[in-house]
Amino acid sequence: MRDLAQDLLDWYDVHARDMPWRVPPADRKTGVLPDPYAVWLSEVMLQQTTVAAVRAYHAKFMGLWPTIADLAAAEDADVMAAWAGLGYYARARNLLKCARAIVADHGGDFPQTNDALLSLPGIGPYTAAAVSSIAFDQPSVVVDGNVERVMARLHDVHDPLPASKPKLTALAAALTPQTRSGDYAQAVMDLGATICSPRNPTCALCPLRLRCAARAAGTAAELPKKTPKKKTPTRFGIAYVVRRTDGAWLLETRPENGLLGGMLGFPTTDWSDTPDPAPPVDTDWQTLNTIAKHTFTHFHLELTIQTSTTDVAPTRGHFVLAADFDPTALPTAMRKVYATLRHD
DNA sequence: CAAACGTGGTC
């Protein structure tokens, strides 16, 4: 009886998705492996993020910092600015920590084993397995959202996530081959991203359809089950937009930890049900008619915008000359505040 | 272990 993994690899040989950080299966068969730096960068960017969103950022980072030594030597603010808009900013902070640790502790060479990678900042179970298998062909067990879904359907597992994760991981481990490990990891994820998709899976085209338990039971589309989430609350705040009389903008680098940590933005109040006003300058304020709205993972935010022009020294933040102000270096929530200024 | 942590696309 043919191996499930072999069926998947045969499918991947024909249907592998094209990505700039990848080496196609035909080339991998001749012994060519991808640049581990490019693979690691892609995997961190791909955490909870679509391939479509990652492509441009990956190209930008590889252009600005072609090697891990270049990235390790970069300024924090430049890296955070380049990451702006991609989200989950702790990833960018940990990306730098990881690059510097590899340069300082590993001579600039990527660790090749799952366990060694796991000890680095921003590298958890998924990323350690992905990098060790894709960049070094180690037989690590890669379990991401795609693999969870494929395993849940293949074995018709109805227990809800995240409680069922250990069971799905064990099923994935039983299927992981000892050879072509990198291709296999990418094959399962490609299958989950295309054929075995969350909604309307195209089972008729699936290389595993004849041995899929959920396909037989007619339950594929409703798996994996997930425990229901709470509905997202709305929080409120004030964003302060201060211009100096020479046109300079008052901006503030947010604290390392917490929401939008380490990112540049306009000074704001805290974000809560009833925020305390916290203007960064003692001056007269004008309130805009339009409210900037933005949704984060776990709450909606409605920001009232107050503006002023003053040369009074602020109590927090720093002025950035108009010529040096780049709105694309702001996270999306702050870009919406900026965009509101000209449309209000 | 549950919660925090972004964003853009889709239904």
Place this chain on the structure above:
DNA sequence: TGACCAAGTTT
């Protein structure tokens, strides 16, 4: 409009 979803990690 709103809820769900995407190659998770950290605390």
